[in-house]
Amino acid sequence: MADNTSQQLLDMWKRQVEEGTQAWLRMMGQGPAAAAPAMDPQAFWRPFMDQGMAAWSKVMTQGSAPSPDLMAQWKQFLDQWIAAWSRVLEQAMGTDTFAQLMGKQLEGFLNVSAPAKKAAEQQIDASLAGLGLPSRAQVVALARHLAQVEEKIDGLEDKLDRAVRRLNDGGGRPERA
């Protein structure tokens, strides 16, 4: 009976995994209906499915006391399960369909966020102006200005360094700073 129960449970789980994978692949345009060659979902699940089945059968049939080995096997089982999902997802995300979907999602996000961002900024700017405080844009402009000044000073320092080096290297007219 133990054998039958474990077998039934594993079969059911295996079926679910396979159906889930097929559904995912169909969604990604790589299912059997699509023109692209379909992936073999068994290839992903087989290594850890076999191992899981062996471990499960051992526990259910041998009647031995649970041991720390079981935990290690379970961890290995989960690792392989995650690795298998990772491979499936990687393949699905590598399709043109997924890239197009993601591009559309991002574009949709930008279409919504751009006007919302602008409206929020206008409102905040108006509030800050009412309080006599500088707006974010003004603070950013000031910071940018400071960065530009620093860049100019660094540039002058570079030129000065070069001029000093030339002089030290045996004369010559220093470069115009």
Place this chain on the structure above:
Amino acid sequence: MKDELFTMMGEMPAMSPELLARMREDANRNFLRMKHWSEMVMNPKEPAVGPTPRQLIYRTNKSRLWRYESRRTVRTPLLFVPNLGISRPYIFDLMPKGSFIEHMTAQGFDFFLVDWGVFGEEDNGLTVEDAVTKILPRLARKAVEASGASEMSVLGYCMGAPLSACFVTTHPEFPLKNYVDMAGPIDFAHVGLFGKWLDAKVFDVDKYVDTLGSIPAEMVKMGFKLLKPTMDLNTNLNLWWNLWNPEYVNGFNALNKWANEYLPFPGEFFRHWVKDFYQQNRLIKGELTMAGRRVDLREIRCPVLAVGAKEDNIAPPACVKPLIDVVSTRDKEYVELPGGHISLIAGRGASVHCWPKVASWLAARS
């Protein structure tokens, strides 16, 4: 069913002393797991990162040049150029006995780190060209001056590799001794999922930058998480499994802190990075021009080492290796080491495979 279970239990063999000892050890580990977990939840401690002593040599705008303490027994100093944006550079000096920088300084390298810094909204106008022709040359020159050496090796990691390659090819006056590309994409035709997602047909980078101004850290995080959606699950499972081990927990805390500190991209930098490198692959084609000079990888004439990581999904080996085919030197080597993009340079695997390889290759040529 119940009867059968009782029958099975009745038939259980007596436990051997070995099994008992292992079960006791397992119970002990479970206790430690609970203890460490409660400490992490109830009393989280900020992990100490960046243990190697260092000195600030120069700063310009947000960027810094750091020099790390070492015996300086290797004649040629090393300039390390990491990625701009995305993440913070303390991953290279994460923790004692888990630090690339610590390893290299222990080997006697005079180690200089380019820390690009965290760019704000005011830096949205910064371009790739600015980074390559304004920031990097200045920091590199300061490194040469501080070291007192006549030559310097450059190591570019991740995005730091194409950036530093652009720098060394457009600045022939820089005294380059050796060049190392560590997990840095060169041929963007083989750059994996990011290449697919950032393709001009599906990703309108102009609209993206024009709307958002900069690329927020949250967006960067989303992109990287999507690259490996099972990563968090895997990380947490491994944490639970190793939670009994205080060393593992310390390492996890430090790495987890780093892994959740994403950095934004300056808008114009991102626009150029995506268009020129990902969408048009102009670096390997020799079509880039910076500060009036053509970026020609054939101008790299010094010894070159390119290191790819077998499991790298950010810069797959296929996009790193082509550097070897284009540089003009006979002393060139490509190695493919185990690990992913991060584990190539950080973690236990890195200390076994990558660090010794890079250190010995450079030391032999320095």
